[in-house]
Amino acid sequence: MLKVMIVEDEKPILELIEMLINKNQQLSIIGSFVNPIEALKEFPLLKPDVVFLDIEMPKMTGLQLAEKMLEINENIQIVFLTAYRQYALDAFKVHAVDYIMKPIRPNSIDRITDRLMKIHELLSFKTELKETHFVSLKCLGTFEVRNNDNKTLVKWPTKKTEELFSYLLMHHDQIVTKWKLIDLFWAELEESRAIQNLYNTIYRIKKVVKENNLLIQIEKTTEGYSLKKDQSIIFDVEVLRKYIQQHLKVTKRNVDESEGVFSLYKGTLFGSKDCLWGLNYRVEMTEHYTKLARNLVLYYLENNQTDQAVIKLNQYLSIYPLNEEMNLLLLKLYSTYYAETNHLNDHYQHFKKLLNDELGIQPPLEAQKMIRGIV
Template sequence: MLRVMIVEDERPILGLMELLVGRHPMLEAVGAYTSPLIALERFGELKPDAVFLDVEMPRLGGIELAEKLKAMDEEVQIVFTTAYPNYAVEAFRVSAVDYLLKPVTPDALERVAARLAKNQALRSAIRSAPVPGERAPVRCLGTFETRGLDGQLMSWPTRKTEELFAYLIAYPDRLAGKWQLADLLWPEMDEERALHNVHNTVYRLKKALKEAGLAVDVTHTNEGYRMQTPKGFSDLERLRDVKGRLAAISDERDAAEATEAFGSYAGELFGGKDYPWSVGVAAEAASHHGALARMLAAWHREQGGGLDAAKEVLRAYLGLAPLDEEMNAALLRLYADGGEAGMFRRHYEGYSKLLADELGIAPAAELRELAARLSL
């Protein structure tokens, strides 16, 4: 049973949505509001699996509300309701599952409910997939947090201590030259003072790790420092490890491992912290995420009845990399091959608008031709 919140400023339509949702065997209405502000207030308490949002609402529109809800719970599924059939790109930007045209019919709700249930099932599978060892103490993908032996979040003594740790996590078991670290962390400072800061910051780092009970060895040579960590210490290391070992998925075990690594990528490396030296590592991690998405989508397509899972993998990937031409094309082909003209149209329109807005270009000729054949 999926817990659903409904937000609609027109009371008669809200009543109709409550009635339709209440009659559906897979859905349970846990809250219905004409005020988006009250809905936002109650969201954390109710913890719905999905939210049906009107697009046009006073004081706080559906798109803006969706962004706020996603910030509170990135896994909540958003479905928009609208009277405008040409609307698409805004839903595309906030990774909406679908949208319903008013007046909403039982058949349309049935289609959306089936999609919501499939998405929920796949996410449950991702969360319960076998993990190689315990949860990584360090999460770098989409955030940057480190937990001590007691499971509590570490608080770093200084920002430079945290940045030094990030650098050593990005380049583990590799000698980091002391002058290199001085130049990376204090580029504006004279060399002697910068080197003094390196020594002090390494001391603080070792002390913080020891107090947190983490089995990390930071060793010193005349040339610099090296950090050695236990296997599986960070989600970045696990992502690199899985991608390095899997050129393709050949069985269920590979698929489970790839699914876990793929699901661990929740966004930009270190949560987008402004570390100039991390640009190359961030690109590497994003590339690994895309490679796993391609492998998983191919694996699910090859399995009988795996097309919905393949589409969910592609949608999850595009939620983080919406301009990826290859993956957008793959998803659109799956919609076209499955006869999902409505989903094709909505995604194509959103993708086209995004390309025009961000890059000033149109979709590839192959996709334009496919859209023309589907009478878009």
């Protein structure tokens, strides 16, 4: 059962929400407030799983209150209550799970309860993982290795050590010849010195692995080296690759898994770390992520969840802001479903400025025609 807090400044609506939630056997109210400041004060003490927030409130808006609650508990599930559809997009900017349009109807609460329960189970599973010993390897958006308490960031003695480890990791369970490694990392050195540098760097990697109990082995073979990792290790690149191989499209059955994989992607492979050998892998990961984003958007559109599709596009564009396909799709959705708002013009101007600043070009003709249609 999920513990629920309600914050709604209109007493009649608050009482209606209480009545509807009390009829749901999976939800239990632990606090109701008409004053958002008082609710924020009690929030750390009550420790709810879910908060239902009105957006338009005096003294503090629901969006402001949500931001402060997330600072206290990043896993809190937030459901917004609003009479205005345009607020829905703002709601998702603070990672809202969903929103309910006023007037509140009897099926409004039941509609989102299953999703709240699924997310709660996923968060509980993540908490259990944090309390167990496992190694986390992140390459999407950064390069980060944490040791078996999942808290301590592994420190590498040299940049070359870190880069060679990342290369072996991307090729785990494969034998990489020493000559391949020398050609990639020490091509400028004469042979004997390059071989010695390779041996020293492998030694440093093994030392780091051992000191941090990484459940990883660097095996020497007659041809070269091979990195073997324990199956319990969570490796974001591997998760994304396997998902793309196994799922051609997003369905009702796998949408939660799809969202989980989508959330793992924090940016391009290795983030700001430059490595020439990683360029092809960076393209591969970007293509996988784009395919997943596109499939999620199509799923939400096919199921009449336009707001979710728009949020997914905005999340994608926060990483790849110049992607023409995704920008055009977002503009079309704004034009079709949010004609009464300024979202279309705002995003067009943002896209136009990006193209001009980064590439010195104008938006595609299709985008220009859309914007002319509303002027």
